[in-house]
Amino acid sequence: MFEQLVEAADGISGAGAAGAWARIENAACARRLSAAADVLDRMYAADGSAERDQWILDNYAAVAAEIAPTQHVSLGLAASQLAIAVALRDRFPGVNAVFMTGAISYREVAAIVSRTRLVQDGDALAGVDAAIAGNVEEWTTLSLMKLHTKIDFWVDRFDPAAVRRAENSSRSRYVDVRDSGNGTGVAYIEATVYAHDGELIDQRLDAFAATVCENDPRTQEQRRGDALAAAVSGAKGLPCACGSNECPAAGLTASNVVVHVVASEDTLNDETPAELDGDKPVEAVEPDDPTLVGPAATGPGYVMGRRVVPAPIVAAKLAVARRRPVRHPGDAAPEKRRVPSAALAWFVRCRDLTCRFPNCDKPATQCDIDHTIPHPRGATQASNLKCLCRTHHLCKTFLGWRDRQHPDGTVDWLSPTGQKYTTHPGSRLLFPSLCRPTAPAVVDPSVDLLDDAVRCLKMPRRKRTREQSRADAIKAERQRNQPYADERNKPPPF
Incomplete structure (x- = not known):
């Protein structure tokens, strides 16, 4: 089928050629997602998969980390696409078959998976799949809002409680607050601010959101939304919603915020x-x-x-800001400690600017400082230190990723399946002087490294599996929707 699409496109010219190649692109995307789902299948079929599902980096996260750099996308985007791939294969075989022909695009299938997330009954799901598969080719010219309306129509037909009713330049600066207009009691806030002010707001919301205890039922996104109002109203922290009179977070205040500009x-x-x-x-x-x-x-x-x-x-x-010079370590000897000094850590963060894992842009100020060659075998010096976000630090430590660092900060990566990648310091273009080679890394070969099996004993664990959390979220949203379904099913008042 795919080869036939390519042959047909070769004989077309003009605007029709663009459409023909778009269909090929859609068909290729369907096969790419199918391949990603196959990788997850193999991960679940491997020994120890049940144990790995209890890890912070579970089977799903490990596969997302593996396929993200192969597609040159971020971990978050890879994880999102993996969820769609699994849903197409397991929940929507009819829609997936249409997708494989290239007749519909990723936009349509992503909307279908999202709007049907709450459908759990097998018969209802089969009905939705068949109905959408039979009509979706006619929806490719619809706006996104109209596409959602079409999908919601069929969801409402088979499972009313599953309709997603309440989904939870410098002189152009502005702030706009407007009511949603849909009766859900929420408002939309849109703003354009300076980049450094945006970073301050982002960090301040995180700081407020962190003033609640671990039993607070809200998601991080919901806490940030509530934190905005709390911060504007002059509160010192976000009131915890755990409902306990003995909440350990009572009286906590948000920490100060620092914005780093290099x-x-x-x-x-x-x-x-x-x-x-x-x-x-x-x-x-x-x-x-x-x-x-x-x-x-x-x-x-x-x-x-x-x-x-x-x-x-x-x-x-920043004329009145506190300045902190960055000192290139040059050929300085290794520091005789595991945790780098403040000066060395600041240099590494300014050199790297972001996490050094392929396709990750987590800010260096929010990353761990990782020893490329683990300490004490590897020394604490610039040529052996780099920034890794916590997720990718765990990938390296527990999931079999290997790395090699050069004196200029370049890092070569080898994935568990043998894929090779190279990342360069973020300052390479903006501040090239920070990428001057530093003294070669000193290695003590007499120090043995921990066996991988021993490392895995220390992997942080989840309180609940990903599937359990997902099921609970779906159950909660269906319960919020149930009154709508009950009202819809009432007999007419005559």
């Missing part, structure tokens, strides 16, 4: 005026003399966790 000294001292307020900027025009156009005199800054910030804004906004 910039060269020239940028911080730049006196070029910047118009940061006033009307929105007008469209740029071509310069009268193109020969006068050249690179900026000073480089931009970088907000940890966000993105590049133009030099004038960095200089204007």
Whole structure:
């Protein structure tokens, strides 16, 4: 079938060719998702899968970490696509068959999987699958809202309680608050702010959300939503919703927030005026003399966790900020300790800027400092240290990922199945001086490394499996929807 699609596309020209190749792309996407689901099947079939489902990095997370870099996507996106792949194969064979022909796109199948998540009865699910598979090819020209309406129609027909009714530039700055208009009692907030202000808000919400105890029933996203109102109202923390009179989080306050901006000294001292307020900027025009156009005199800054910030804004906004110089360690000898000094750790974070695992952009300030060659066999020095987010640190420690680090900070990765990847420090383009080679890593071959089996004994464990958490979430949402279904099934008042 796939080969026939390719042969047919070769004989088409014009706009029709674009459509033909789009269909091939859809069919290829269907096969890519099917291959991802097969990887998960093999993981579950391997020895010890039941035990691994109790790990923080369970079978599902391990597969997502494995397939993410093969597709050049983030761990979160790979995990989301894996969920859709499994749902298509196990819950929607009819829709999956249509997808395999290329007649529908990833947009349609993603919407179908999302809007039908609450359908659990086997007969109802089979009915929804058959109905949608028979009609979905006619929905490819619909807007996303109209597509959701079509899907919801069939969900409501077979399982009313399963309809997803309540899913839970610098001078262009603004904040807009508007009512949802759908009667759910929520409002939408949309804002455009400076990158560094956005980082501060993000961290502040996390800090507020962390002031509750572990029995608080809200998700992290829900706590952040509630934290916004608490912070604006002047509260010192987010009230815990555990309902206990002896809550250990009572009286906790949110911690202070620090926003890290990396910039060269020239940028911080730049006196070029910047118009940061006033009307929105007008469209740029071509310069009268193109020969006068050249690179900026000073480089931009970088907000940890966000993105590049133009030099004038960095200089204007951080003129009164506390400055902390980054010192390149050069050929300095290893430190005689496992935990790096504050100066060395700060250099590593500024050199790397993000997690060094392939396709991960977790800010370095939120990462662990990892010894590439485990201490004490490997020394505590810049050539043997890098930033890894907690998830990818666990991947390396427990899931068989191997890495090799070069003196300039480049890291070569080898996956458990033999795939090879290379990542470079985030400062390589913005602050290349931080990537000058440091002294080669010192290794003590007399120190033995822990066996993988021994390492796995220390893997953090879940309180509940992923499947148990998912089932509970579906049950709770269905219960919230049940009054709608009951009202719908009432006899008419005449």
